Amino acid sequence: MSSPRGKGACERRGRSPPRRACAAILGLGSNVSLPDLPSLAALLAAHPRIDVPALPGRRNHLQAGVLVPLRFVDGDLEVVLTERAATLRHHGGEVSFPGGKPDPSDRDLEHTALREAEEEIGLRGARGIGRLSSIPLYTSDFRLEPFVAVVPRDAVLV
Numbered sequence: 001m002s003s004p005r006g007k008g009a010c011e012r013r014g015r016s017p018p019r020r021a022c023a024a025i026l027g028l029g030s031n032v033s034l035p036d037l038p039s040l041a042a043l044l045a046a047h048p049r050i051d052v053p054a055l056p057g058r059r060n061h062l063q064a065g066v067l068v069p070l071r072f073v074d075g076d077l078e079v080v081l082t083e084r085a086a087t088l089r090h091h092g093g094e095v096s097f098p099g100g101k102p103d104p105s106d107r108d109l110e111h112t113a114l115r116e117a118e119e120e121i122g123l124r125g126a127r128g129i130g131r132l133s134s135i136p137l138y139t140s141d142f143r144l145e146p147f148v149a150v151v152p153r154d155a156v157l158v
Contacts, residue, residue: 044130066099
């Protein structure tokens with residue numbers, strides 16, 4: 001299924017994969033100017049990281065590296081999300097950031113997020129520019145550790 005570019009536009013190529021890439025254009029309005037990459041990286045570096053405490057009834061001790069992929073397209077800033085196939089046993093049909101549990105071979109959680117994005121939506125060459133605060137989940141003992149990355153202009157997502 002292919003949609004025109006715009007809010008919620010998704011790209012699907014070939015067979016129905018377990019996940020597909022979706023781009024959401026940030027509706028910032030015409031009065032807001034987008035920061036350039038160095039400014040965005042500086043803003044992220046200055047962002048005070050907060051580790052939100054575990055939620056009631058949860059330990060939230062398991063970490064998952066997730067990627068917040070951004071791409072600049074025709075003057076707009078898009079956030080790339082994934083949509084899990086409805087037929088998957090766990091979390092079918094959910095929209096999420098690419099990411100998951102660390103593998104023993106991962107250097108760190110940022111590497112986990114980048115590896116998972118490549119495995120899930122074919123994203124190669126993304127460049128990490130910062131980290132956001134961790135977020136505990138209500139539905140499990142996982143804690144999301146989000147990393148912001150810039151998607152190359154020529155990236156082909158599945």
